[in-house]
Amino acid sequence: MRFFRYGCKRINVLLPVYLAITMSPLLFLSIESAKSLISGSIGDLSGLVLSYRRLILLGESIVLALSVSLAGMVFGTMGGLFLWKYEKGVLKYLRWLVMLFILIPPYIHAQSWILAIDRLNPLVTAIGLPAMDFNGYIPSWLVQLMSFLPISTGLALAGLKTVDPDTVDASILDTSLGKAFIRIVLPQAASHIFAGGSLLFILSLSDYSIPSLFRVNVFSLDIFAEYSSSGDFTGPFLLSVPYLAVTFLLLSAIYPHLAKLEWNGSSGKRAGMSLVFRKDTPVIVSIVMFLGMGVLLVQIFVPIINLIIETGSLKTFMTVVAQSRNEIYNSLSVSFFAALICMPISIAAASGIASNGMGKLKWLFVSLPLVMPASLMGIGAAAAWNRPVLSALYGSAAIVVVVAAARFAPFSAVIMYSGIKSIEPALTDVTRIYGKSLLDSWVRARLPLMLPSLLASFFIVFALTAGELGATLIVSPPGKSTLTLKIYNYLHYGATDVVSSLCLFVTILLLLSGTLAAAALSFSSKLRNL
Amino acid sequence: MKRVVSILALIFVIFTFFSLTACSPAKNRQVVVYTSVDQVFSEPLLKQFEKDTGIKVLPLYDTEATKTTGLANRIVAEKSNPRADVFWNGEFTQTIMLKEKGLLKAYNSPRAKELPPNFVDSEGYWTAFGGRARVFIINTDMLSKEEYPQSLFDMVDDRYQGSDIGLSYPVFGTSATHSAALYSFLGNEKALDFFNKIKKKGIQIVDGNSVVRDLVADGKLKFGITDTDDALSAVKKGKPVEVVIPDQGENGQGTLIIPNTVAVISGCPNPDEAKVFIDYILSAETEQYLVDAGWIDIPSRQSVKGGFYSEFKKIKGMEIDFNKVYLEMKASTKDMQEIFVR
Numbered sequence: 084m085r086f087f088r089y090g091c092k093r094i095n096v097l098l099p100v101y102l103a104i105t106m107s108p109l110l111f112l113s114i115e116s117a118k119s120l121i122s123g124s125i126g127d128l129s130g131l132v133l134s135y136r137r138l139i140l141l142g143e144s145i146v147l148a149l150s151v152s153l154a155g156m157v158f159g160t161m162g163g164l165f166l167w168k169y170e171k172g173v174l175k176y177l178r179w180l181v182m183l184f185i186l187i188p189p190y191i192h193a194q195s196w197i198l199a200i201d202r203l204n205p206l207v208t209a210i211g212l213p214a215m216d217f218n219g220y221i222p223s224w225l226v227q228l229m230s231f232l233p234i235s236t237g238l239a240l241a242g243l244k245t246v247d248p249d250t251v252d253a254s255i256l257d258t259s260l261g262k263a264f265i266r267i268v269l270p271q272a273a274s275h276i277f278a279g280g281s282l283l284f285i286l287s288l289s290d291y292s293i294p295s296l297f298r299v300n301v302f303s304l305d306i307f308a309e310y311s312s313s314g315d316f317t318g319p320f321l322l323s324v325p326y327l328a329v330t331f332l333l334l335s336a337i338y339p340h341l342a343k344l345e346w347n348g349s350s351g352k353r354a355g356m357s358l359v360f361r362k363d364t365p366v367i368v369s370i371v372m373f374l375g376m377g378v379l380l381v382q383i384f385v386p387i388i389n390l391i392i393e394t395g396s397l398k399t400f401m402t403v404v405a406q407s408r409n410e411i412y413n414s415l416s417v418s419f420f421a422a423l424i425c426m427p428i429s430i431a432a433a434s435g436i437a438s439n440g441m442g443k444l445k446w447l448f449v450s451l452p453l454v455m456p457a458s459l460m461g462i463g464a465a466a467a468w469n470r471p472v473l474s475a476l477y478g479s480a481a482i483v484v485v486v487a488a489a490r491f492a493p494f495s496a497v498i499m500y501s502g503i504k505s506i507e508p509a510l511t512d513v514t515r516i517y518g519k520s521l522l523d524s525w526v527r528a529r530l531p532l533m534l535p536s537l538l539a540s541f542f543i544v545f546a547l548t549a550g551e552l553g554a555t556l557i558v559s560p561p562g563k564s565t566l567t568l569k570i571y572n573y574l575h576y577g578a579t580d581v582v583s584s585l586c587l588f589v590t591i592l593l594l595l596s597g598t599l600a601a602a603a604l605s606f607s608s609k610l611r612n613l
Numbered sequence: 614m615k616r617v618v619s620i621l622a623l624i625f626v627i628f629t630f631f632s633l634t635a636c637s638p639a640k641n642r643q644v645v646v647y648t649s650v651d652q653v654f655s656e657p658l659l660k661q662f663e664k665d666t667g668i669k670v671l672p673l674y675d676t677e678a679t680k681t682t683g684l685a686n687r688i689v690a691e692k693s694n695p696r697a698d699v700f701w702n703g704e705f706t707q708t709i710m711l712k713e714k715g716l717l718k719a720y721n722s723p724r725a726k727e728l729p730p731n732f733v734d735s736e737g738y739w740t741a742f743g744g745r746a747r748v749f750i751i752n753t754d755m756l757s758k759e760e761y762p763q764s765l766f767d768m769v770d771d772r773y774q775g776s777d778i779g780l781s782y783p784v785f786g787t788s789a790t791h792s793a794a795l796y797s798f799l800g801n802e803k804a805l806d807f808f809n810k811i812k813k814k815g816i817q818i819v820d821g822n823s824v825v826r827d828l829v830a831d832g833k834l835k836f837g838i839t840d841t842d843d844a845l846s847a848v849k850k851g852k853p854v855e856v857v858i859p860d861q862g863e864n865g866q867g868t869l870i871i872p873n874t875v876a877v878i879s880g881c882p883n884p885d886e887a888k889v890f891i892d893y894i895l896s897a898e899t900e901q902y903l904v905d906a907g908w909i910d911i912p913s914r915q916s917v918k919g920g921f922y923s924e925f926k927k928i929k930g931m932e933i934d935f936n937k938v939y940l941e942m943k944a945s946t947k948d949m950q951e952i953f954v955r
Contacts, residue, residue, distance in 0.1 A: 136955050201831075295782070295820045300954045308784040308954060312946040314689045314710050465690040478696065557687055561645050561671030561696075571676040572652050574823075 097431035101496075104428065105452040105489045108463025112320050115466065119317040133325070137305060141326075144302040147220065147294065148287035151227045156280035158228070159235030160243075160272070161375020166236070167243040168364065168372060178240065181233050181379050183597040187386060188550035188567070189230035190574075191586045193293055195386040196226050198393055198579075223297040227287050229382045234286075235279035236379060242275025243268070260365045278337040285330050289456045302326065303456065316462045323459070330454040335447050390590065393583035403584035407569060411588075414549050414566040417480055421487035422545040425495040426537055432492070433499035453493050457553025460490055465558050482558045483565070487548040494547070495540040502536025534603075542600035546593050642668045644886035647684040648701040649675040650873065651842070654908035655701070661902075662893055668886050673697070685711060688878060692716055695880045698887035701873065701894060705741060706790050708874040709939040712738040718879040720888055724895035728913050731935070732872060740891070741872035741935070743900050743909035746928055747791050748868065749857040750829045750844040751836040762836060765795075765859045765868075768811060775815030779825040779837030782818055783808065783949040787840050787871055789942070792949055794869045794933050796941040805948055812952050830854050840871070841910040845921050849907070856922065861929050870911055870930035873903075 133141070166178040200217040208214050246268050254263045269276075291304035303326075310319040364372075394400050404411070436445045455463070464486045469477045476482055506529070530537070552567045559568065566589060573581045648655050652674040659670040675684045685707035688697055692714070700717075702708045711717050712734070719737035732741035751761055755777075762768065768778055783792040795804040817834060819825055825837035826844060830852035844856045860866045875894050877887045893899060897916055903909040904920040911925050912918075919926040 136951060140955060298817065298819060305950060305954045308782075308946070308950055310686065311785060312789070312942065314686050314707075314714065316686075316690065462686070462690050465687060466693075469691050469694045469696065471694055474694070477694075556676055556683055557690070559673070561647075561673040564674070568674075568676060572674060 097428050098435050101428040101432045104485055105492050107467040108460050109455055111467035112463040116317040116320050140305055141302045148284045150224055151287040152280040152284035154228050155231055155235035155283040156276050158375055158378045159239040159279055160276055161371050162236045162379040163239030163243055164372035165376040166240050179601045182237055183594050184383055185233040189293055191386055192230045193226050193296055195389040198389040199385050218298045220299055223294045223299045226293050231283045231286050232382050235283055238275045238279030242272030246271040264368055281333050281337045327454050334450045334453055390583045390587040393579055394587055395580055399580050400584045403581050404588050410564050410566045410569045413563050417483045418545045418548040420484045421548040422541040424488050425492045425544045429492050429495035429499045432496040433503055436500055437503055449496050450493055452489055461554035461557030478560055480563045483555055486554045486558050487551055491544045491547045495544050498536050498540045502533045506532045538600050538603050642886055643671055644668055644883050644890045645671045645698045647673045647697040649684055649703045654906050688716055695878050697878045698881040698883045699890050701875045704787055704790050704871045705874045705935050706939045706942050708739045708876055716879050718877045720877045722891050722895050724892055739874045739876040741874045742895055742913050744870045744872040744911040745841045746868050746870050746911055748841050748844050749836050750826055750839050751855050751857055752829050752832055753855050754853045755835045761857050769814055777835040778816045779819050779828050779834045780816055781822045781825055784946055791869050793942040793945040794938045796945040797933055797937045798931050808952055818953050842908055858928055867929040867931045
């Protein structure tokens with residue numbers, strides 16, 4: 084921890100900036116709600132009671148979220164096994180492709196699956212089977228699973244990479260490969276797999292857009308309906324407190340596991356998959372991993388193929404993109420600055436966590452903004468930041484940057500934390516002693532050592548901001564529409580070719596930026612190992 | 614410490630860049646318009662307004678993702694420091710909600726005299742114009758003319774299967790306004806009974822009026838109830854659909870006509886430009902433009918020619934009081950949540 088004592092603590096000056104950006108919406112909503120409750124200005128509280136209907140709705144929403152979460156853990160582990168085994172050769176690039184699809188927004192998956200089923204139905208009816216009715220619980224579950232699967236796969240893979248190959252090899256002397264897999268491999272990877280499942284649970288529970296598209300009612304839709312009809316956020320905010328509390332508890336449980344992730348590829352500490360396992364993989368495990376990879380490929384290619392078909396022609400694509408250049412510029416600039424701002428403030432937050440004392444409490448503070456659904460974050464930000472003294476900020480695209488930072492800086496912080504922890508303290512000590520100045524020490528040692536984390540943070544925040552909708556549409560300034568807002572506007576008009584073209588553009592943009600980041604990560608990893 | 618200052622300076626430069634970018638138009642005359650009217654219809658008109666008046670428009674459009682209530686709720690969230698000058702709404706209940714919350718400023722536009730008396734708020738806080746209607750969109754491949762529904766209550770008639778009929782969530786948008794209007798017109802008991810029957814019949818509750826349109830146009834539903842602009846967009850695309858206006862007989866109750874509303878925001882930054890904009894938007898020329906564009910289907914002036922279906926000018930509307938419909942909104946939405954969001 085010498086690193087923090089001598090270097091990072093200086094940057095802790097930015098910790099209040101991190102807290103101001105990420106916590107102000109939640110803080111403001113809490114204060115306003117408490118004031119309304121005390122003054123009695125909320126009025127009729129009967130609408131906020133957790134009635135039998137709401138309890139059932141909450142129960143059903145939890146069942147949906149649990150089923151998405153469980154399936155995500157199962158298929159994520161299955162796919163993760165494949166990626167774990169094939170970490171060399173051409174197949175190693177598959178892991179990047181899978182990881183990049185973390186960034187494709189759920190609405191693109193939903194649009195693609197609806198188109199795919201529409202396209203399949205004539206074939207189904209031609210062979211005498213009834214057309215598929217793509218509505219209800221199963222399609223909702225499927226599309227949410229497809230949208231979130233790369234997250235659980237990535238975490239399962241990270242967990243599998245923590246398995247000690249020597250222990251596995253030793254155990255094989257006494258038992259079969261299959262039993263070794265169940266008794267040694269899975270338990271060692273379990274905490275990461277569970278973290279992935281928990282994240283999927285939270286994402287599914289807070290999402291009403293996909294379930295309502297497939298005619299499934301969920302608790303978050305009811306909260307939104309309450310808010311829409313009243314125009315008042317305090318009541319719906321209070322109604323969502325139990326949900327926020329559950330989410331918060333889950334997050335605080337999984338965040339330490341997320342912090343163990345390594346963003347710099349192979350750290351050299353692990354030997355990878357057990358050699359015995361690699362050469363003589365049990366048949367059942369092989370079947371499972373190929374099945375998992377098959378699901379991942381479906382998850383990747385259904386959106387790509389359908390969007391290409393629906394776009395129609397290159398001319399349509401180019402025309403639509405040309406007509407959307409303002410939105411593209413706005414999306415790119417907002418995403419760029421959000422990613423940039425998140426880096427210094429997240430280093431501050433991460434170094435704050437890494438310093439001694441109150442470890443768990445600090446994790447809670449850092450992860451707290453993640454419990455806020457996007458629309459609540461937007462409303463909280465509008466109410467908190469819209470002050471005459473801050474007119475220049477609120478009236479400009481900077482507010483979209485601030486809100487994106489508020490939503491995604493916790494992700495960035497966990498990445499930075501992992502980066503800081505992976506740095507050998509002796510290296511920074513040497514540069515501190517022999518470096519000309521603190522700046523010299525930063526430029527020559529700390530930043531290069533943290534480069535993988537910086538790049539990962541930049542790329543992830545950039546991509547998440549590019550796809551952000553819920554909070555952006557509440558704070559976006561007039562005349563500064565983003566690409567995602569435009570896609571949602573055109574969804575309403577039934578302009579499938581325009582929507583598909585723009586979705587395809589977003590996909591290409593995210594894949595390109597992800598590929599660049601992956602290449603940079605790989606390059607920096609090689610440099611570190613020299 | 615110098616390094617920290619450098620980092621803070623960098624952040625300051627970034628924010629300054631954004632602020633300058635956004636603030637530069639303030640040197641000219643401008644008006645900030647929040648509109649829930651679909652962007653394809655409102656955007657060309659706003660550009661024309663800029664050309665005609667030299668006042669720059671900074672528009673903010675609503676999206677289907679917020680069930681077209683996002684802007685009204687945003688105005689509420691921004692009440693301590695209003696950013697919008699004008700709220701141009703595609704319906705009326707959200708506008709009245711803003712009035713009730715004290716967020717509108719009275720303005721009696723000279724153009725308001727050309728409009729029906731019930732289209733102008735008695736205290737001058739909002740003015741209505743033009744309108745869309747709630748209509749049936751019918752798949753002509755799946756229903757013959759004799760089978761077309763003629764009344765809203767045909768939705769619960771035994772002639773039709775519930776799974777063949779579509780209705781968007783009656784807790785959002787114009788579908789919610791329609792349920793509140795039925796509460797106002799029929800009385801709470803009758804209206805509640807009607808919606809309970811809809812639930813019992815298993816009518817498809819879908820995610821928006823445009824989804825009703827698409828499902829009928831694609832042959833997945835035989836018919837559904839939606840807004841005229843949605844229905845007509847499918848007709849214009851040559852889909853196998855037809856539009857039927859419900860309850861038009863001599864004893865029919867008429868269908869719900871939903872006018873646009875426009876209002877000045879209290880404490881807005883550009884009140885003079887807001888008034889110019891409202892006068893412009895309430896003109897007969899603008900109404901004719903919006904009719905021709907396909908947003909307004911039922912003009913509020915005799916002098917404005919009808920649009921795609923000229924007979925729409927003669928539509929029989931439900932006799933409702935907009936304020937009373939608003940007052941029913943809370944009760945009806947609560948009931949609709951109880952019935953349909955479960």
